[in-house]
Amino acid sequence: MPQLHSTENCFVPISEIIAVEETEFNKKQRNIGRWQKMAKLHAFTVYYVKKARNHRWRCSDATFWCEDEHLCNQWTQALKELLEMQKSRPKQLLVYINPYGGKRQGKRIYEQKVAPLFSLASISTDVVITEHANHAKDNLFEVNIYKYDGVVCVGGDGMFSEVMHGLIGRMQKDSGIDQNNPKASLVQCNIRIGIIPAGSTDCICYSTVGISDPVTSALHIILGDCQPLDVSSVHHNNTFLKYSVSLLGYGFYGDILKDSEKKRWMGPMRYDYSGFKTFLSHHYYEGTIAYQPAKHTHGSPRDKERCRTGCYICKQSEKQLAEQSKERGLKHEEGEEEWKVIKGKFLAINAVSMSCACPRSPKGLSPAAHLADGSADLILVRKCSRFDFLRYLVRHTNQDDQFDFPFVDVYRVKCFQFTSKLSEDNESNVMDIGKKRFGQFCRDHPACCCSIVNSTWNCDGETLDSSAVEVRVHCQLMKLFARGIEEDCKDEAAHSQSSIEQLL
Ligand SMILES: CCCCCCCCCCCCC/C=C/[C@@H](O)[C@H](CO)NC(=O)CCCCCCCCCCCCCCC
Ligand SMILES: Nc1ncnc2c1ncn2[C@@H]1O[C@H](COP(=O)(O)OP(=O)(O)OP(=O)(O)O)[C@@H](O)[C@H]1O
Ligand SMILES: [Ca+2]
Incomplete structure (x- = not known):
């Protein structure tokens, strides 16, 4: 009976697997600790989210190998099919980078820490490095936003604000809603925003993820997390501000x-x-x-x-x-209250x-x-x-x-x-x-x-x-690639029903 061996002994829910790749197995690097016949080994690597302290996430990997090529292929195929079934994961993202936010590290952070993870997870990206303030916002009124599964902003709260204004504004424009009307029922924006923190305060990222860390945020985006968010509209004399x-x-x-x-x-x-x-x-x-x-x-x-x-x-x-939108038109007037x-x-x-x-x-x-x-x-x-x-x-x-x-x-x-x-x-x-x-x-x-x-x-x-x-x-007007702050995420993976361990 052919057996599957692994470099790690771990429990990983399918929902926390980043990618599965066929691997060249190198016996010299991976000391399996015992004498083996020189048969060709077949291997695949599972990249997964490892939850560390203080809500920090990292990409970890485990390599599995066996002598039977067919068994190895069956495993990779089955895992890839399971990943395909994770429908909330983004496939195509529009990325805006503010090269001047925070400590001016946005471009470096994206290229060194985030882009390799997106590419590992087979996410394709269109990247715009902003050249001036409001570049991202204006651009969101011009591009075909509907072909993207999400928009990512690399920068601080100001950069997020720009992208949010672009997306919400675009949704209202496309739906014929007048933003200047303070009483207007705004149209929800279902295109999620991901925040790669590279600003000075990064309050929105910290409050929705629990940490301001670019790799953690990139992993929340890859897993396709979704966190609705309230948005307040600010008006002055019937003019939207x-x-x-x-x-x-x-x-x-x-x-x-x-x-x-x-x-x-x-x-x-x-x-x-x-x-x-x-x-x-x-x-x-x-x-x-x-x-x-x-x-x-x-x-x-x-x-x-x-x-x-x-x-x-x-x-x-x-x-x-949801109930309110069902009975639209019957909703009670604010003035009464x-x-x-x-x-x-x-x-x-x-x-x-x-x-x-x-x-x-x-x-x-x-x-x-x-x-x-x-x-x-x-x-x-x-x-x-x-x-x-x-x-x-x-x-x-x-x-x-x-x-x-x-x-x-x-x-x-x-x-x-x-x-x-x-x-x-x-x-x-x-x-x-x-x-x-x-x-x-x-x-x-x-x-x-x-x-x-x-x-x-x-x-x-x-x-x-x-x-x-x-x-x-405006209740839950938009959505982020986040899941809110987790209570205590340390042991969650071990209790998951759909773990690789169970499959094994
Ligand atoms: C003695 C220490 C007291 C520390 C008190 C710390 C309270 C900090 C509360 C921070 C709340 C941030 C809210 C987020 C706002 C963001 O949408 C916005 C955009 O990024 N950021 C700011 O406006 C940026 C706001 C930045 C606020 C910094 C406040 C620093 C206060 C320092 C007071 C010093 C007093 C010292 C007296 C000896
Ligand atoms: N290429 C650019 N040149 C100048 N300003 C830009 C550019 N791209 C974006 N901006 C503007 O820079 C402002 C601040 O950017 P950002 O939020 O990324 O950093 P920050 O102010 O340091 O961080 P925080 O908002 O967390 O305090 C944003 O309001 C955005 O409109
Ligand atoms: Ca609220």
Whole structure:
């Protein structure tokens, strides 16, 4: 009876096999440890995902050999057929590389770490190295996007934002949807985006994969992972401004961004420099926020449970979304629902539709936020002392609860509007909403008469031109090649039903 031998003793689910290749078996390299007749050996190598610590994935391999050529061919054929059955895996990708993002390593990272893996997995690619800002976005309006199984961006959050705007914008254009209408039901984008992190913050990659690592991300793309993502639309006076998936920040994070843009040459360090400067300047801003609470979701920003792979709360939102689209036309009007209004002086107003975990803050700005529940967490940090604000910031880096301060409030919302005190009278109707609807007004911080200036909105790392904004969360508007952060992935492979071991 011919026997199959292997160099490794491991359990690998089919879903985690990257590729199977016939191999030249070299007995000198592979010491099989015993005397053998000099019969010709036939071999194949299985490349698979090896899960290491902290959500890091690597490509590992195991070579199998035997003397019987037919048996060897049967194995390779069977495994290749099983791989063909993994229908969610991409075959053709469009890749955009920002050569200037982060530490300017995008091109090198792609060529040395990612392209060899794509080629191993028989993925064909069209690669565009961007020549200017908005190159990728504009290009996505011109190319035949429908021939691709996904779009990959090599760069940071800004590069991701470009690709997302290109894809979502293109989908709306092709479906005749007017993006300027803040109430429009946007068309979901089913072409997945893969992020190869090569930026300064890489918050979107970190929050959806659990690590900012190009090889790990490339492997998630190869396996065809799919993670839906909420997207917030930002409008001003019925004019579309931007989409956001991570942070929409006014005050502290807006000021950091504005200052850091002048220091791009510093690379990722610019955020620490501008962060320190902005912290010292301690500016606060006066304005009004009106929001509608997210009643459809069961979670709360103070939950101890985190959004993890296969998240129950996000699954519930997916079901609701499917039901809503069935009964399209019958959906309830937003206007009917209750608005809450808050006035005050704020050091920071942050709206995050995901946790915003990143290497600087591994639990993020709102640790219990969900990737795909159709809501955003609105965090209001009121005027407080520098010392208290520092205590608040430091809690982003340790296990303590950053919302457990009397000057910090957090709400889970489905939409909100903001007007700064400066622009209140001539720009927006937020005050009207406040006057018309019964709301909760802040009485502890009455408007003061000191002269104030506006801050800027930081929208996923880009500045917005207007301070008055209208924001709405679109549940699961797009999809990523990711699976969310895995709970503890170390032993999962061993428990899989479809392992090579079982086949053997
Ligand atoms: C004492 C240490 C306190 C550390 C506090 C760390 C909190 C970090 C929270 C980071 C949240 C990032 C959210 C992601 C936003 C992205 O869509 C966007 C685009 O990439 N990135 C930024 O806007 C870039 C934002 C970059 C923010 C950097 C903040 C650095 C703050 C430094 C404050 C220093 C105070 C020191 C006083 C002695
Ligand atoms: N060839 C290019 N030349 C100049 N700018 C570019 C080019 N390609 C893309 N960009 C722009 O560079 C901006 C920043 O890029 P990217 O997000 O990759 O890096 P980053 O800002 O260092 O990282 P992060 O966004 O994570 O902070 C993007 O908004 C993108 O529009
Ligand atoms: Ca969300």
